[in-house]
Amino acid sequence: MMAARTLFEKIWQRHVIVSRGADEALLAVDSHFVAEGSFHAFGALAKDGRRVRKPRQVFGSPDHFVPTLGREQGLAGMGDAESRGLIEYLAHNAREYGFDHFGIDDARQGILHVIGPELGISQPGLMITCGDSHTSTHGAVGAFALGIGASQNKQVLATQCLWQKRPKTMRIGVEGALGPCVTAKDVILAIIAKIGVSGAVGHVIEYAGGVLRAMTMEERMTVCNMSIEAGARSGMVAPDDTTFAYLHGRPYAPQGGHWEEALAYWRTLPSDAGAKFDREVTLDASALEPMVTWGTLPEHAIAVTGSVPDPACASSADERAQWDEAIRYIGLAPGTPLAGIEIDRVFIGSCTNGRIEDLRAAAAVLRGGKAAIRAWVSPGSTTVKRQAEAEGLDRVFREAGCEWRAAGCSSCVAMNGDGVGAGERCASTSNRNFEGRQGKGSRTHLMSPAMAAAAALTGRITDVRKLAS
Numbered sequence: 001m002m003a004a005r006t007l008f009e010k011i012w013q014r015h016v017i018v019s020r021g022a023d024e025a026l027l028a029v030d031s032h033f034v035a036e037g038s039f040h041a042f043g044a045l046a047k048d049g050r051r052v053r054k055p056r057q058v059f060g061s062p063d064h065f066v067p068t069l070g071r072e073q074g075l076a077g078m079g080d081a082e083s084r085g086l087i088e089y090l091a092h093n094a095r096e097y098g099f100d101h102f103g104i105d106d107a108r109q110g111i112l113h114v115i116g117p118e119l120g121i122s123q124p125g126l127m128i129t130c131g132d133s134h135t136s137t138h139g140a141v142g143a144f145a146l147g148i149g150a151s152q153n154k155q156v157l158a159t160q161c162l163w164q165k166r167p168k169t170m171r172i173g174v175e176g177a178l179g180p181c182v183t184a185k186d187v188i189l190a191i192i193a194k195i196g197v198s199g200a201v202g203h204v205i206e207y208a209g210g211v212l213r214a215m216t217m218e219e220r221m222t223v224c225n226m227s228i229e230a231g232a233r234s235g236m237v238a239p240d241d242t243t244f245a246y247l248h249g250r251p252y253a254p255q256g257g258h259w260e261e262a263l264a265y266w267r268t269l270p271s272d273a274g275a276k277f278d279r280e281v282t283l284d285a286s287a288l289e290p291m292v293t294w295g296t297l298p299e300h301a302i303a304v305t306g307s308v309p310d311p312a313c314a315s316s317a318d319e320r321a322q323w324d325e326a327i328r329y330i331g332l333a334p335g336t337p338l339a340g341i342e343i344d345r346v347f348i349g350s351c352t353n354g355r356i357e358d359l360r361a362a363a364a365v366l367r368g369g370k371a372a373i374r375a376w377v378s379p380g381s382t383t384v385k386r387q388a389e390a391e392g393l394d395r396v397f398r399e400a401g402c403e404w405r406a407a408g409c410s411s412c413v414a415m416n417g418d419g420v421g422a423g424e425r426c427a428s429t430s431n432r433n434f435e436g437r438q439g440k441g442s443r444t445h446l447m448s449p450a451m452a453a454a455a456a457l458t459g460r461i462t463d464v465r466k467l468a469s
């Protein structure tokens with residue numbers, strides 16, 4: 001009888017072409033995503049005189065460098081010649097090699113980690129790669145989704161295969177009932193605060209437990225998205241009826257009789273009872289409050305009711321030095337209550353929280369109010385933008401004084417110029433609060449869309465539960 005296997009082990013074993021020793025294998029890649037930042041890989045491919053091996057399994061869209069204003073002009077509206085060149089080069093490669101490309105003018109353009117699931121390209125049981133860290137997002141559908149480097153990007157384009165060291169497995173069980181205004185973003189920030197930014201190094205995380213089972217697909221994507229911020233190779237959630245209902249009818253999902261065949265396979269994927277994980281972690285979600293980061297790492301997350309910690313209370317000399325540096329950069333004194341800290345800017349968007357449910361949550365807080373500070377909203381995809389406009393969410397944002405932008409990575413990393421100024425403090429729904437992440441000298445406080453909307457209304461970090469009551 002076959003030993004009980006985890007979801008990850010089932011996907012891994014199905015994709016092994018050849019093994020090298022006990023821990024390394026050449027894996028077949030099902031779907032590979034490329035953005036304009038893949039120019040190194042395409043350049044190296046061309047230099048070697050090679051072609052894309054399986055173009056029907058490659059999908060492209062520009063996301064990092066696309067402007068979020070003036071998009072009606074398409075490429076012609078892009079003032080930055082270098083960024084325009086990258087976007088043109090991706091479009092050129094799509095034509096040259098014949099892969100599907102959702103370009104700057106395409107109604108399906110968006111952040112790759114938003115459009116993959118949205119179009120039904122990301123499916124249970126697949127091995128998915130992309131030259132971007134947050135590829136783990138696609139694991140929410142029950143896939144093994146891996147961020148890879150530039151040379152691996154070229155390898156996948158040329159061969160549709162990838163050598164990988166086999167990661168260890170970790171199950172994070174989240175049980176309990178979420179309190180009011182506590183969201184998937186708060187759950188993942190609490191997990192990272194608990195295990196640290198190195199807590200899952202070398203592992204693939206399977207998120208499990210009643211809280212994950214009750215989450216929508218978009219909430220699961222928010223959780224899986226930030227797996228990499230705990231050092232994990234990837235994150236995943238076992239596919240279930242929520243997954244199947246989400247994927248059904250999406251353009252790239254199996255159609256007709258193929259749907260039933262796929263469904264039969266997908267139902268075999270969840271971890272078997274008794275399957276062993278290398279590490280198990282549990283989190284009681286009942287105790288969670290809305291979370292905010294106070295420092296410069298995602299693990300620097302605490303409840304909004306808390307205060308900036310005192311480095312004297314750090315658990316080691318290394319941690320004390322790291323907290324000292326984070327506090328110096330972020331410009332807050334130890335002991336400062338988080339609620340009430342003045343904010344200069346708000347960013348609602350990114351592959352973590354730029355989906356329609358995120359925009360609905362932010363709009364619900366902003367409806368009928370006025371933003372006290374500059375706030376902008378950039379949907380994760382052009383499809384999300386259209387949906388939001390169909391629901392009138394754009395009007396809610398505009399009437400509240402927020403800027404309603406086009407789809408892309410925008411202020412998450414500010415490669416397109418949507419930067420936060422030096423010394424400015426930004427309430428952001430993105431996934432990284434590193435030094436300078438949103439622009440040189442910028443200070444980032446990560447939080448959920450509802451919390452970011454509350455910060456927009458008051459100009460301060462605000463416990464959204466107080467606005468809601």
Ligand code: SF4
Nearest residue numbers: 134350351409412413
């Ligand atoms: S939204 Fe941010 S984290 Fe996501 S792909 Fe873009 S730059 Fe990376």
